[in-house]
Amino acid sequence: MWFMVLAPWLLANIASAGEVALPVRHSFGLQQLRFHEPLVLTTGSLVELSRLEYLISNVRLVRADGSSVTLVDQYFHLNPLEEKSSLNLEKVPDGTWHELVFDVGVSKETNHLDPARWPANHALNPLECNLHWSWQGGYVFMAIEGSVPPDKGVRQTFLYHVGTDSNLANICVGLPADTPLAQTEIIFHVDRIWNGPSKLSPLEGGGLTHSAAGDTLAPRIVRNVQRSFEARKRAP
Amino acid sequence: MHRNRKHLYLWAGAAILGLAWAGIVGAVSNPQLPASPTLYRMTISALFPPPSFPQDNPLTEEGVALGKKLFFDKGLSSDGTVSCATCHRGNDAFADSLHAITPGVAGEVGRRNAMPLFNLAWRRGFFWDGRTTVIREQVFHPITDPKEMNQPVDGLMNRIAKDPGYKKAFAAAFGTKPITSATLGLALEQFLLVQISQDSKFDRARRGETTFTQQEERGLELFFTEYDPGRGIRGADCFHCHGNTLFTTERFANNGLDAGDGKDLGRFEVTGREYEKWCFKIPSLRNVELTPPYMHDGRFRTLEEVIEHYDHGVKESRTLDPNLAKHQGAINLSPEDKQALIAFLKTLTDEAFVKRAKEQESQAQKP
Structure with missing residues (x-):
């Protein structure tokens, strides 16, 4: 009899063992990120975002003693406009975790693999993520597009296509104490793209970067992105 | 290739x-x-x-x-x-x-x-x-x-x-x-x-079975290169929407056919999202030589007309794709480059x- 009572619980938990959905909340200052609406930077500048898409890979969970587990071959395409805002982690061992480390982008090796190898719904399938750069090989690690609201009737756009191997952004966030990973959320402070260690205006560098050799804007954006993530206990 | x-x-x-x-x-x-x-x-x-x-x-x-x-x-x-x-x-x-x-x-x-x-x-x-x-x-x-x-x-x-x-x-x-x-x-x-x-000439060239003419090569270069004159880069920027092997991202975009006054609202009619007004499916460019007239309403009869549109005919509106809006009206390709682009597009024909x-x-x- 006890088995019949426990069986559904056991089955549910066995099925989901090692799977953790880690939501990524996109904020802008004290607000939730909104697309196609004016957002105010701390400098007073206004921006309207039309696109924010990025790739996350090489997720590593670190224990307090410094030992860690890397979640190999797990790639994530995030697109908050289309509500793709979760890292659905697999094969996560039981444990208490101290830090979460990940890359925005993909490793040099993965970056130059044939993109035709990835199945239809894989994060790195070019049709799935729309972040593959066929003209110079490799992926756009993060695409940020939008505009500055019209001044005297002229709309000025910005497009930051951050990629190439040297612009891989390694992120390390401390995890909240006494909080299971399943009750944790990641927060991406999108406003810090402009307001981080590098102070950037939306139209910096003509509002364009394609991360070509010699480009200085993309590395500055990467430095800011590295300081844009944090982890918190999820609100109940 | x-x-x-x-x-x-x-x-x-x-x-x-x-x-x-x-x-x-x-x-x-x-x-x-x-x-x-x-x-x-x-x-x-x-x-x-x-x-x-x-x-x-x-x-x-x-x-x-x-x-x-x-x-x-x-x-x-x-x-x-x-x-x-x-x-x-x-x-x-x-x-x-x-x-x-x-x-x-x-x-x-x-x-x-x-x-x-x-x-x-x-x-x-x-x-x-x-x-x-x-x-x-x-x-x-x-x-x-x-x-x-x-x-x-x-x-x-x-x-x-x-x-x-x-x-x-x-x-x-x-x-x-x-x-x-x-x-x-x-x-x-x-x-x-x-x-x-x-099995277009493009595919055969990628497989090493044929080679492009100089003009087709130039067209390919233009197709897959950004337009960023501030950094001395003057491509035609086509690849943002048509850049992978299938020559479409399968997404929707407003490509500047009308100045925010088009009667056909496109994707908006399905989603109701303001930002998708006048956005239409980005079509594959494979076989584009064979599939005139072009655009959702067939307004352009020839590839030349299409190139002229993207060269200097894109109209600004609030949902215009940023990759086109950044051109601020014109990219001013030379007549030779326009012909090169068309020559490249014709390599996508699959006889x-x-x-x-x-x-x-x-x-x-x-x-």
Whole structure:
């Protein structure tokens, strides 16, 4: 009899063992990120975002003693406009975790693999993520597009296509104490793209970067992105 | 070009898996297969990402043959004058180069240009506004549209069910299951899924089997290069929307045809999202030479007109794609560069595909 009572619980938990959905909340200052609406930077500048898409890979969970587990071959395409805002982690061992480390982008090796190898719904399938750069090989690690609201009737756009191997952004966030990973959320402070260690205006560098050799804007954006993530206990 | 690798794989293996799956799952609920189906075999270029074939509709010779019979049958329309192939002509890579908007029954005219039909296994939404995502559902839109084939489904199925030729073809494709609109949709889906265009000069060049002329090379360079004059880069920026092997991102964009006053609101009519007003499906540029007129309303007759539009005709509006808005009105390509771009676009023509499409058309028209 006890088995019949426990069986559904056991089955549910066995099925989901090692799977953790880690939501990524996109904020802008004290607000939730909104697309196609004016957002105010701390400098007073206004921006309207039309696109924010990025790739996350090489997720590593670190224990307090410094030992860690890397979640190999797990790639994530995030697109908050289309509500793709979760890292659905697999094969996560039981444990208490101290830090979460990940890359925005993909490793040099993965970056130059044939993109035709990835199945239809894989994060790195070019049709799935729309972040593959066929003209110079490799992926756009993060695409940020939008505009500055019209001044005297002229709309000025910005497009930051951050990629190439040297612009891989390694992120390390401390995890909240006494909080299971399943009750944790990641927060991406999108406003810090402009307001981080590098102070950037939306139209910096003509509002364009394609991360070509010699480009200085993309590395500055990467430095800011590295300081844009944090982890918190999820609100109940 | 980049790679000499030639590696094709047989879809049959996956089809076998699909059949095995159908055998297990379908045995209980929905077999939809005859006793001895013939697997449909085809090769898919390794240059393409893996396709997404529906697992519940395994491709068989019999299913594809039935789909072909239906596709070319004018009897699917209310007055017997319009088939799917009326708007999707084999000669035009299954588009219609004769009309901006193809007339339907009794000369009725809709409002959008017929899109070419190939590589649909990679397609993520159908029609210019992406209002359906499943082919078996998509096919009933033109059949029932009063301005296209104007055929109520019930009337169509009554006619098909009484036709001895169709009875035989449905039995061959789907066994003893009754003839229904569901199996009709599956048959058309199978026929459409096997229309794959993957052997253009571009593909052969990537496989190292041919080389581009100097002009085509220049066109390719322009196509895949940014327009960023501030950094001395003056490409044509085409790749943002048409950049992968399929020459479409499968997304929706406002490409500046109108200054925020177009009557056709495009994707907005499906989603209701303000930012998708005047956005339309980004079409594949494969076979673009064969598929005039261009744009959702067929307003441009020639590739030259299309290039002129992107060169200096893009109109600003609040939903204009940022990749075009950054051009601020013009990219001012030289006449030589415009011709080079067109030369490159013509390397995307797949003569073998069109030959096959025409053969299918003539086979289907035989009594």
